[in-house]
Amino acid sequence: MDSFKSLQDSISAALVSTTRSATQIGAADIPFQRSLDPALGNALDEQNARLLQLAQRLLENAAASSDAVGPRLPDVEAIDSNWRGVVDVVDSLLEKADTSLDEYTGVVKRLSPSVDQSATAPKSHFKNAPRNFQKPQLSFEYVPQNNDTGGFKPLMTSKPHAKVPIEDCLKTFKDSNDREQYPHPYRTEIETYEYPPSMYQTAEPIPYSPFESSIATFVDTPEALAMMLAELKTAREIAIDLEHHDNRSYIGIVSLMQVSTRNKDWIVDTLKPWRRRLECLNEVFADPNVLKVLHGAYMDIVWLQRDLGLYIVGLFDTFHAARTLGYTGASLAFLLDHFVDFKAQKQYQMADWRVRPLSDELFTYARADTHFLLYIFDNMRNELIAKSDFSDPEKDKVLDVLNKSRETALQRYEYPIYDVELGLGPVGWYRLLTRTPVQYTPQQFAVFKAVHKWRDDVARQEDESTVFIMPNHAIFSVARTLPEDKAALFNVTHHVSPILRARADELVRVITMAKAAGEDGPDMNETIKKIEEIKGSRKAQLQHASNMDVDPIPASAPAPVPALQQAPFVATLDNPPLRAQTSAFWGVLWSQATTEQRQPVSTLSVSLALPLPPLTAEIFADTAEDSMLNVERPQHAFVLKKERPVEDLNDDIFIVRHVGGRKRTRAEEPAASEDIAGGNEIDADQIMLELGDLRFRKKKEKKARKKALKKQSALAQTSSTADCLNYDDEPAFDYAAAPSVLNAQGMDADQARNGKKRKDKKIKNQGFNPYAKLQDVSKGLPRSQKESAGRSKTFTS
Numbered sequence: 001m002d003s004f005k006s007l008q009d010s011i012s013a014a015l016v017s018t019t020r021s022a023t024q025i026g027a028a029d030i031p032f033q034r035s036l037d038p039a040l041g042n043a044l045d046e047q048n049a050r051l052l053q054l055a056q057r058l059l060e061n062a063a064a065s066s067d068a069v070g071p072r073l074p075d076v077e078a079i080d081s082n083w084r085g086v087v088d089v090v091d092s093l094l095e096k097a098d099t100s101l102d103e104y105t106g107v108v109k110r111l112s113p114s115v116d117q118s119a120t121a122p123k124s125h126f127k128n129a130p131r132n133f134q135k136p137q138l139s140f141e142y143v144p145q146n147n148d149t150g151g152f153k154p155l156m157t158s159k160p161h162a163k164v165p166i167e168d169c170l171k172t173f174k175d176s177n178d179r180e181q182y183p184h185p186y187r188t189e190i191e192t193y194e195y196p197p198s199m200y201q202t203a204e205p206i207p208y209s210p211f212e213s214s215i216a217t218f219v220d221t222p223e224a225l226a227m228m229l230a231e232l233k234t235a236r237e238i239a240i241d242l243e244h245h246d247n248r249s250y251i252g253i254v255s256l257m258q259v260s261t262r263n264k265d266w267i268v269d270t271l272k273p274w275r276r277r278l279e280c281l282n283e284v285f286a287d288p289n290v291l292k293v294l295h296g297a298y299m300d301i302v303w304l305q306r307d308l309g310l311y312i313v314g315l316f317d318t319f320h321a322a323r324t325l326g327y328t329g330a331s332l333a334f335l336l337d338h339f340v341d342f343k344a345q346k347q348y349q350m351a352d353w354r355v356r357p358l359s360d361e362l363f364t365y366a367r368a369d370t371h372f373l374l375y376i377f378d379n380m381r382n383e384l385i386a387k388s389d390f391s392d393p394e395k396d397k398v399l400d401v402l403n404k405s406r407e408t409a410l411q412r413y414e415y416p417i418y419d420v421e422l423g424l425g426p427v428g429w430y431r432l433l434t435r436t437p438v439q440y441t442p443q444q445f446a447v448f449k450a451v452h453k454w455r456d457d458v459a460r461q462e463d464e465s466t467v468f469i470m471p472n473h474a475i476f477s478v479a480r481t482l483p484e485d486k487a488a489l490f491n492v493t494h495h496v497s498p499i500l501r502a503r504a505d506e507l508v509r510v511i512t513m514a515k516a517a518g519e520d521g522p523d524m525n526e527t528i529k530k531i532e533e534i535k536g537s538r539k540a541q542l543q544h545a546s547n548m549d550v551d552p553i554p555a556s557a558p559a560p561v562p563a564l565q566q567a568p569f570v571a572t573l574d575n576p577p578l579r580a581q582t583s584a585f586w587g588v589l590w591s592q593a594t595t596e597q598r599q600p601v602s603t604l605s606v607s608l609a610l611p612l613p614p615l616t617a618e619i620f621a622d623t624a625e626d627s628m629l630n631v632e633r634p635q636h637a638f639v640l641k642k643e644r645p646v647e648d649l650n651d652d653i654f655i656v657r658h659v660g661g662r663k664r665t666r667a668e669e670p671a672a673s674e675d676i677a678g679g680n681e682i683d684a685d686q687i688m689l690e691l692g693d694l695r696f697r698k699k700k701e702k703k704a705r706k707k708a709l710k711k712q713s714a715l716a717q718t719s720s721t722a723d724c725l726n727y728d729d730e731p732a733f734d735y736a737a738a739p740s741v742l743n744a745q746g747m748d749a750d751q752a753r754n755g756k757k758r759k760d761k762k763i764k765n766q767g768f769n770p771y772a773k774l775q776d777v778s779k780g781l782p783r784s785q786k787e788s789a790g791r792s793k794t795f796t797s
Contacts, residue, residue: 025044030044059085059086059089062089062090062092062093085491085494088494088495133354133355135248135249135354135463136253136271136354137249137253137463139273140273140275141273141274141275141276142276144249144250144251144253144463146250146251146459146460146461146463147460148415149415149417150179150180150415151172151179151180151181151182151414151415152181152182152305152306152412152413152414152415153170153182154169154170154182154185154305154309155276155279155305155308155309156185156279156282156309156310156311157279158279158282159185159186159282159286160282160283160286160287161189161282161283161286161287161288161313162189163188163189163192164188164189166185169182169183169184169185169186169187170182170185171183176538176541176542177538179417181412181414183412184311184410184412185311186286186311186313187410189286189288189313190313190406190409190410191406191410193288193313193314193406194288195291195314195316195402196291199316199381199398199402200385200390200398201385202381202382202385202386203378203382204378205375205378205379205382206262206374206375206378207375208262208340208371208372208374208375209263209371211342211368211371211372214265214371215265216265216266216267216363216367216371217264217265217266217267218266218267218269218358219266219267219268219269220268220269220272222274222277225268225277225278225280228259228266228268229280229281229283229284231261231264232259232261232281232284232290233283233284233287235261235262235284235290236289236290236291237261237262237290237291237292237293237374237377238259238260238261238284238290238291238292238293238374239258239259239260239261239292239293239294239370239371239373239374239377240257240258240259240285240292240293240294240300240312240370241257241258241294241295241300241366241369241370241373242254242256242257242258242300242303242304243255243256243257243258243353243366244299244303244353245352245353245354246465247352247465247467247468248354248464248465248468249463249464249465250459250460250463250464250465250466251306251416252303253271253307253354254270254303254304254307254308255270255271255353255354256268256269256270256353256358256366257270257278258366258367258369258370259370260370260371260373260374261374262374265367265370265371267358267363267366267367269356270307270308271354271356275307275308276308276309278308278309278310279308279309279310281308281310282309282310282311285304285310285311285312285313286311286312286313287313287314288313288314290314291314291316292312292313292314292315292316293316293318293373293374293377294312294315294316294317294318294373295317295318295319295332295335295369295373296317296319296331296332297312297315297317297319297405297408297409298408298411301315301408301409301411302411302412302413305412305413306413311409312409313409315405315406315408315409316377316401316402316405317401317404317405317408318332318335318373318376318377318380320400320401320404320405320408321380321381321384321401322334322335322380324384324397324400324401324404325380325383325384325387325397332344332369332373333346335376336368336372336376339372339375339376339379340372340375340376342368342372344365344368344369345361345365348361348362348365349365381398384397384398384401385398418453418456420449420453422531422534423449423452423531424531424535427456427466429448429449429452429453430528430531432452432472432475433448433524433528434528436476438476438480439524440479440480440524441518442518442519442520442521442522442523442524443482443514443515443518443519443521444479444480444482444518445479445518445521445522445523445524445527446514446515446517446518446521447478447479447482447511447514447515447518448475448476448478448479449514450510450511450513450514451470451475451478451479451507451510451511451514452475454506454507454510455469455470455475458499458503462499464499468497468499469497469499469500470493470497470500471495474492474493474494477492477493478492478493478511482511482515483508483511484508484511484512485508486504486505486508489504489507489508489511490504709734
């Protein structure tokens with residue numbers, strides 16, 4: 001211990017000294033010092049190489065015991081480009097140190113196989129599985145096989161509550177891809193199922209038992225399973241949920257099942273070797289007298305069939321209810337918060353549910369998923385009934401939720417078969433490629449398909465998820481760069497899984513062979529177009545077959561709603577390209593694009609569902625008056641001055657001045673204008689004289705009013721105080737005729753109050769400027785003098 005302490009102190013002192021020296025060197029002008037002393041530059045280069053070599057050795061040693069791959073640092077410039085690799089190594093070391101400390105301090109304890117889990121409450125803290133964690137599927141009685149190519153045969157050996165015998169349910173049929181498949185064993189029971197009348201009756205929600213004072217039973221033995229089944233048979237409604245793990249398994253694995261009644265909760269361990277015995281739960285799950293409530297059961301239905309051989313008859317999915325009711329959220333966490341005011345810790349949703357024993361946090365989270373679900377169902381059922389119109393099937397929200405739940409229960413699991421040629425299916429390359437905007441050459445396209453197929457094969461062999469073997473973005477990077485050796489491959493993929501590191505040589509050979517085969521390979525766009533045509537033909541055949549053989553509609557299902565007619569103006573592209581070489585909006589932005597590619601893209605030809613009428617010349621032959629959309633025009637009549645009433649002469653006169661164009665001369669002006677009302681001809685000069693006379697009279701009257709106001713103001717200033725107190729004799733203040741203070745025209749503010757016009761200066765009508773004082777500030781410094789070319793400074797020794 002003392003020797004380790006002394007070694008630690010010596011290393012720390014050396015690191016401190018080195019850091020200080022590096023800081024001092026960094027503060028100096030290194031290029032200037034190199035130019036003064038070439039020997040110093042050589043010494044710096046030698047130390048740089050030595051430090052890079054030490055860093056490279058440290059990274060390689062650290063990466064040897066971690067999942068990361070140490071980057072290569074041949075020179076100083078390579079540090080920036082490979083810095084991500086350095087961070088991965090450091091993060092891996094810190095994670096390993098954290099795990100080792102937890103194991104040393106006892107935070108993480110491994111469960112002995114002889115310890116009874118039902119007798120011990122889970123007390124350990126939440127942690128991910130250790131790196132040497134053994135996969136539980138390896139200990140199953142029926143180890144999952146990932147290379148099955150036929151139809152998925154139901155796992156159940158018996159069929160409780162059957163209307164059709166199990167022997168008739170195991171007859172295969174051909175699907176659209178000409179593959180043999182097994183039908184859904186409970187299809188007839190689900191389609192003819194009639195929901196209980198209570199679904200259409202409003203009732204007071206049954207309160208749930210207090211969450212803090214109640215506990216859940218952990219079912220991990222056949223005896224505990226039998227006791228749970230006996231109690232479930234007495235219930236009329238049950239809530240079910242699953243916890244699934246798919247990060248370290250190719251097809252995934254159901255790790256936990258939660259079941260709740262009105263007064264009790266169960267947590268079922270589905271990772272036991274005898275997990276197939278859970279098939280006995282079909283006595284309750286397929287019982288038409290027991291309503292099953294699940295949330296978001298689309299994948300739960302498939303997982304129950306695939307792993308446990310369980311089927312649901314009488315499903316009510318609260319997810320569909322939330323969507324039908326128009327809630328702002330449809331997650332289970334939203335419903336728990338909305339109805340129960342319970343905050344679900346959804347960070348545990350992606351936890352590793354294979355770890356045993358379950359931590360307190362995981363146990364509580366799993367139990368909360370079903371403990372409140374029946375109470376939520378009661379509230380949502382009442383709300384669906386209140387918002388439904390049972391006289392109209394389209395407004396029957398209860399029926400809508402039940403039909404969608406019925407469709408969810410009819411989901412059927414199929415083996416994931418890899419399509420090498422077309423890449424179709426859930427595990428094929430076609431979906432991944434079409435969702436990513438890339439353009440590959442034939443060689444790159446061949447490498448992309450080959451690497452994708454290699455990843456799927458390795459994942460099936462190792463029983464790992466494809467993303468764990470190699471992430472999707474790594475496949476695109478490999479196809480783009482085409483690495484030729486392991487170093488280039490690791491540099492492209494960055495974070496490398498242990499399986500990829502162990503089989504890197506194999507992947508390099510696959511890439512090399514795909515490059516050679518891709519020289520004369522098919523074009524990516526042509527292949528995608530071919531696949532689209534095949535998909536279209538398959539879809540048409542499937543639709544034709546469904547029209548010829550229509551399944552009978554169950555009595556409880558709603559009448560079929562006629563399909564909506566196509567909108568009259570729906571634009572459709574004529575043979576649109578599957579993937580354009582250039583953007584129709586931006587064109588080509590790359591510098592190496594040719595001149596022909598930079599030409600603007602021609603307008604797309606568009607065909608309308610309803611053709612427009614022919615555009616002929618007669619349509620545009622209307623006169624100007626007819627094109628005014630029948631707007632009623634005001635009728636004006638010109639009246640002579642002598643014929644106008646007296647009150648009209650006092651109105652304001654508005655003169656409309658023609659703006660633009662050249663000024664007309666006297667010879668060009670019209671001699672006379674025709675009266676619109678009576679057709680009388682009037683001399684234009686006479687009109688102008690009358691208008692001018694009227695303007696002159698208006699100005700004269702305005703000056704007289706101003707003069708009278710000035711006299712009244714002078715009398716008010718010289719009058720006695722007693723006279724001023726006589727408010728009845730004081731004339732009313734004329735606000736309209738008073739001079740403006742804010743918008744003083746050619747006056748200062750003080751002079752405007754007294755009505756005195758300035759005579760010393762001729763000020764234009766500028767009005768009041770509230771920002772004038774902002775200009776009375778000191779000016780900023782002028783622009784600094786720029787140095788001219790040539791010698792600017794002289795250094796003396």
